[in-house]
Amino acid sequence: MPRSSVAAPFALALALVAGLTACGGEAVHGKPGTAGVGDPYFPKMGNGGYDVTHYGLTLSYDPGHKRLTGTAEITARALQDLSAFHLDLLGLRVSDVEVEGRAAGWSRAGQELTVRPRHDLDQGETFTTKVRYSGVPRTITDADASKEGWLRTADGALGLGEPTGSMAWFPGDHHPSDKASYDITITVPKGLQAVSNGELTSESTKDGRTTYAWHTAEPMASYVATLAIGHYDITRSKARNGLPVYVAVDPEQKRASEKVLGRIPGIMDWEEYNFGPYPFSSTGAIVDRPDDVGYALETQTRPVFPGAPDTVTLVHELAHQWFGDSVTPRSWRDMWLNEGFATYAEWLWQEDHGGDSAQKIFDSLYKGDYYEPVDSSEIWAFPPADPPGPAQISDPPVYYRGAMVLQKIRQLVGDDTFYDIVQGWAAAHRHANADTAEFTAYVEKAAPGKDFSGIWKDWLYGKGKPAHP
Incomplete structure (x- = not known):
């Protein structure tokens, strides 16, 4: 038999063995998911190839050592x-990763935390990944110089995620296009509270530490997840x-906050009347x-405020529960759909409560004499609709000119059609x-x-x- 005739079957056998070994006994058929979803401003955020349906986070925080220990399922x-x-x-330091209960490779x-399951995952398959991790979480400085991620406070910590900060305290698919339900269980020293999104389902104390369990059933983008x-x-x-x-107020801010936070039920009634259920x-x-945080944020079901908010700011952040939290932008280029609507909610509130009309505010902005x-x-x-870069996605055009677009629509179609x-x-x-x-x-x-x-042409996309x- 000629030499080439012997070599070809041998090479083929080696290739088959390599293919079987690579996926634990099955032929390789999959390929890696992408390391980002190609967002125009944050291309590395998010991940391709899968859709998260649920996060189960079991966390423990030691404020004295500023150390977070977690398991993300x-x-x-x-x-x-x-x-x-x-x-x-x-x-944060990863100690081990499992996929479907079996140890997985990772780097x-x-x-980017790259996970390599022992077996390829089939399209349409539901799978569970468990990541154990620990360390001192980072505070991230955004392109616009604001702080997010894990913010250490005078008596604890605050986790905030817009636009990229949630990756500082738990692993996930951190792009707004991938929303999921959440269960967040957090253990802290007795005497401290731990507040998150959704509903508190249990609270128990043992051996000097208290565990709080929070459940969010409705889909939530990770950037509006919070932990206080x-x-x-x-x-x-x-x-x-x-x-x-459910309202949580730092004791130093209690007296200044009582009156405005007492308006939440009335604001919610007004917003439901205008925006729907x-x-x-x-x-x-x-x-x-x-001093703990420099801005308000529309964290889902429970907005965060830096000190006692005024009524208009409370209206703004609660309006985000419809526009931003429920209807979430597909990419960060669509940020005006969040902020334009929430800013316009402020104008409508003033119009309905003895202040300037939305049209008067619009006119004042156009003339340059807005107060x-x-x-x-x-x-x-x-x-x-087209901020020039990530540092501008929270700049005035996104808020004010975004709201002016809505007022122009209202002018054209009339109130009945507009609402x-x-x-x-x-x-x-x-x-x-x-x-x-x-x-x-x-x-x-x-x-x-x-x-x-x-x-x-002129208001939404025009320069x-x-x-x-």
């Missing part, structure tokens, strides 16, 4: 045949429709000290993701015969200040 569905996949996790590179650890005065009540209201099973607030602490020229720096659009949009994308193109298409379908081309208000 992540349930997901494979969107392709997977030989490996990625999780976003910045810092770290920057914010410290001394809080807790108030439990119900809104007029029976909705549970509330999308979640509880509401409330977390108020920390002003809020914003330089009117900043509003025209770029179009709200049908607002409520219909919130209902059509409830607990889902949406982008600007879907919004403009929805508006045009809801008001046939109206020409929106000038609004989109500079439009010629006519």
